[in-house]
Amino acid sequence: VYRGSVKDFQGFDANQDAEALYNAMKGFGSDKEAILDLITSRSNKQRVEICQAYKSLYGKDLIADLKYELTGKFERLIVSLMRPPAYADAKEIKDAISGVGTDEKCLIEILASRTNQEIHDLVAAYKDAYERDLEADIVGDTSGHFKKMLVVLLQGAREEDDVVSEDLVEQDAKDLLEAGELKWGTDEAQFIYILGRRSRQHLRLVFDEYLKIAGKPIERSIRGELSGDFEKLMLAVVKCIRSTAEYFAERLHKAMKGLGTRDNTLIRIMVSRSEIDMLDIREVFRTKYEKSLYNMIKEDTSGEYKKALLKLCGGDDDAAGEFFPEAAQVAYRMWELSAVKVELRGTVQPAGDFNDDGDAQVLRKAMKGLGTDEGAIIDVVTKRSNAQRQQILKAYKAHYGRDLMADLKSELSGSLAKLILGLMLTPAQYDAKQLRKAVEGAGTDESVLIEIMATRNNQEIRAINEAYQEAYHKSLEDDLSSDTSGHFKRILVSLALGNRDEGPENVTQAHEDAKKLADVSSNDSSDSLETRFLSILCTRSYPHLRRVFQEFIKMTNHDVEHAIKKRMSGDVRDAFVAIVRSVKNKPAFFADKLYKSMKGAGTDERTLTRIMISRSEIDLFNIRGEFIDLFDKSLHHMIEKDTSGDYRKALLVLCGGED
Numbered sequence: 001v002y003r004g005s006v007k008d009f010q011g012f013d014a015n016q017d018a019e020a021l022y023n024a025m026k027g028f029g030s031d032k033e034a035i036l037d038l039i040t041s042r043s044n045k046q047r048v049e050i051c052q053a054y055k056s057l058y059g060k061d062l063i064a065d066l067k068y069e070l071t072g073k074f075e076r077l078i079v080s081l082m083r084p085p086a087y088a089d090a091k092e093i094k095d096a097i098s099g100v101g102t103d104e105k106c107l108i109e110i111l112a113s114r115t116n117q118e119i120h121d122l123v124a125a126y127k128d129a130y131e132r133d134l135e136a137d138i139v140g141d142t143s144g145h146f147k148k149m150l151v152v153l154l155q156g157a158r159e160e161d162d163v164v165s166e167d168l169v170e171q172d173a174k175d176l177l178e179a180g181e182l183k184w185g186t187d188e189a190q191f192i193y194i195l196g197r198r199s200r201q202h203l204r205l206v207f208d209e210y211l212k213i214a215g216k217p218i219e220r221s222i223r224g225e226l227s228g229d230f231e232k233l234m235l236a237v238v239k240c241i242r243s244t245a246e247y248f249a250e251r252l253h254k255a256m257k258g259l260g261t262r263d264n265t266l267i268r269i270m271v272s273r274s275e276i277d278m279l280d281i282r283e284v285f286r287t288k289y290e291k292s293l294y295n296m297i298k299e300d301t302s303g304e305y306k307k308a309l310l311k312l313c314g315g316d317d318d319a320a321g322e323f324f325p326e327a328a329q330v331a332y333r334m335w336e337l338s339a340v341k342v343e344l345r346g347t348v349q350p351a352g353d354f355n356d357d358g359d360a361q362v363l364r365k366a367m368k369g370l371g372t373d374e375g376a377i378i379d380v381v382t383k384r385s386n387a388q389r390q391q392i393l394k395a396y397k398a399h400y401g402r403d404l405m406a407d408l409k410s411e412l413s414g415s416l417a418k419l420i421l422g423l424m425l426t427p428a429q430y431d432a433k434q435l436r437k438a439v440e441g442a443g444t445d446e447s448v449l450i451e452i453m454a455t456r457n458n459q460e461i462r463a464i465n466e467a468y469q470e471a472y473h474k475s476l477e478d479d480l481s482s483d484t485s486g487h488f489k490r491i492l493v494s495l496a497l498g499n500r501d502e503g504p505e506n507v508t509q510a511h512e513d514a515k516k517l518a519d520v521s522s523n524d525s526s527d528s529l530e531t532r533f534l535s536i537l538c539t540r541s542y543p544h545l546r547r548v549f550q551e552f553i554k555m556t557n558h559d560v561e562h563a564i565k566k567r568m569s570g571d572v573r574d575a576f577v578a579i580v581r582s583v584k585n586k587p588a589f590f591a592d593k594l595y596k597s598m599k600g601a602g603t604d605e606r607t608l609t610r611i612m613i614s615r616s617e618i619d620l621f622n623i624r625g626e627f628i629d630l631f632d633k634s635l636h637h638m639i640e641k642d643t644s645g646d647y648r649k650a651l652l653v654l655c656g657g658e659d
Contacts, residue, residue, distance in 0.1 A: 005278035005314025008043045014053035030069040032304045040311035073263045074305040080271045086121035097141040104229045111153040112236035119156030145188045146230040152196035159199040173209035180225040203241045245280035256300040274312045292317040346617035347656025350385040356395040372411045374646045382653040415647040422613045428463035439483040446571045453495040454578035461498030487530040488571040494538040505547040514551035537579045545583045587622035598642040616654045634659040
């Protein structure tokens with residue numbers, strides 16, 4: 001099935017189009033609207049014919065005339081569209097290696113994403129256009145392992161056999177693990193050979209096998225073992241093997257997010273993918289970023305340049321509200337990855353040679369007399385496990401007859417005080433306190449209720465209930481019931497029971513559950529959509545729900561999260577989405593929350609503090625890994641950039657390292 005957004009124009013007449021373009025550029029000024037409308041609605045093959053007809057009719061070079069008449073980004077876009085794909089790639093690479101410096105990102109994007117045939121065509125086009133050897137030029141402009149991998153890719157010799165040997169899959173996964181994680185130093189040659197030569201189908205299975213034996217995705221190992229442009233190139237190769245459409249969706253998003261637009265990247269991708277997989281890219285973009293590519297281009301560009309890009313985009317998926325096969329495949333792959341058991345690790349471990357009495361003395365000394373030694377307090381509190389902190393509380397009371405919590409509260413202030421005092425509570429006491437704050441006073445902080453109730457396991461929920469009753473002499477269920485309403489209240493009350501099934505998946509039941517979630521035809525009010533989702537999402541075990549979600553994708557070609565967002569709204573939607581994301585990948589859920597707490601102007605310190613405290617002994621190490629995978633920057637770096645003073649010092653100790 002053709003997945004490009006630009007198709008052959010019906011009733012095409014090269015001479016007629018050449019004449020129309022000539023008239024649009026004749027005389028004073030040019031009719032840019034006519035130019036963009038015609039060129040963006042013709043396929044590349046038809047544009048090449050127009051160039052030939054133009055020369056025959058007027059004895060002039062159409063591309064030269066377009067360059068003369070147009071300017072800036074619009075001119076670059078239109079001229080790029082007029083070149084055959086291989087020559088457009090050749091021009092991009094020539095520009096990337098000409099002059100001072102090299103545009104490594106351009107080299108990576110093109111050589112990591114093209115098929116064998118496209119590489120062969122590119123090499124030939126480069127030779128024809130510039131009378132130079134592409135490999136020799138790249139070798140002269142790059143170095144090290146980065147250069148070696150580029151040369152391998154330039155051969156266009158990736159295996160194309162779809163028949164896969166299970167033994168070779170296992171061997172390649174083992175070889176990659178031994179070349180990186182299990183080796184002192186890294187055997188880069190092994191990474192180059194396997195990732196540069198093996199077929200796409202084979203490598204997808206290798207990546208799955210690697211996840212099973214290493215307990216982490218291959219991307220994370222590449223980030224840990226390789227560096228610089230070589231690391232970026234290998235990550236691009238892996239992403240393109242997994243899903244070329246997803247790779248380009250990410251590249252387009254990065255080209256437009258934040259201040260300024262990387263127009264060269266935007267133009268190159270919109271031109272090069274318009275007749276290959278633009279529809280797939282759009283679908284993945286909409287699913288991944290909850291916004292259509294069309295709307296992001298519309299907001300980020302202007303003038304004729306914008307109009308031309310939107311024509312190449314080919315449609316607005318926000319308006320269509322659809323979810324398509326490529327996006328479903330990406331979602332399905334994510335479910336499969338999430339089903340692989342990965343060891344959860346915190347960043348705070350029990351201190352060796354722990355001495356509760358000695359720590360109590362250090363804390364007392366830090367708070368006695370004029371001024372407070374915040375550094376000493378941070379050093380003790382953040383480097384002890386919660387169980388050890390509880391022992392310190394008792395030792396402090398026994399030694400000094402004083403309440404350590406009260407002393408800390410009087411000596412510390414602001415964000416640091418909230419962080420240190422939160423660390424001194426047991427996990428259940430801390431969660432209970434956060435829930436109490438969320439429901440007391442005017443207004444309710446639904447996001448806190450959702451975050452805690454949707455992510456805690458049965459044992460944690462039961463402990464929270466006990467801590468809440470002890471601290472506030474009220475049941476958590478009563479407070480949730482009195483402070484919320486409707487389906488949202490029912491979701492929270494169901495979760496507050498701590499009664500989720502803990503058994504394995506049941507394939508037959510999962511199929512039935514998926515059918516219930518997919519059914520939009522029921523008119524029975526007692527079996528409303530929300531009720532059906534509640535009865536399944538709030539009660540089934542995590543392994544079972546993962547199977548339900550896979551069955552849902554198979555059945556509907558939709559991801560369950562997309563279905564929730566489309567069919568529900570408000571707090572009910574947010575609660576169900578949080579449960580789904582927690583089931584999918586809990587560390588990724590918290591990584592996203594942490595990123596949102598620090599991105600943009602200002603910092604949501606309540607969320608940042610709450611997650612750093614509550615996950616520090618459970619899965620903060622895994623959250624760090626997901627953070628860098630999702631946002632291409634480390635949690636440590638973002639905390640360092642976004643916070644300050646002693647609060648920052650304490651957070652960085654909890655973070656546990658720079659990735």
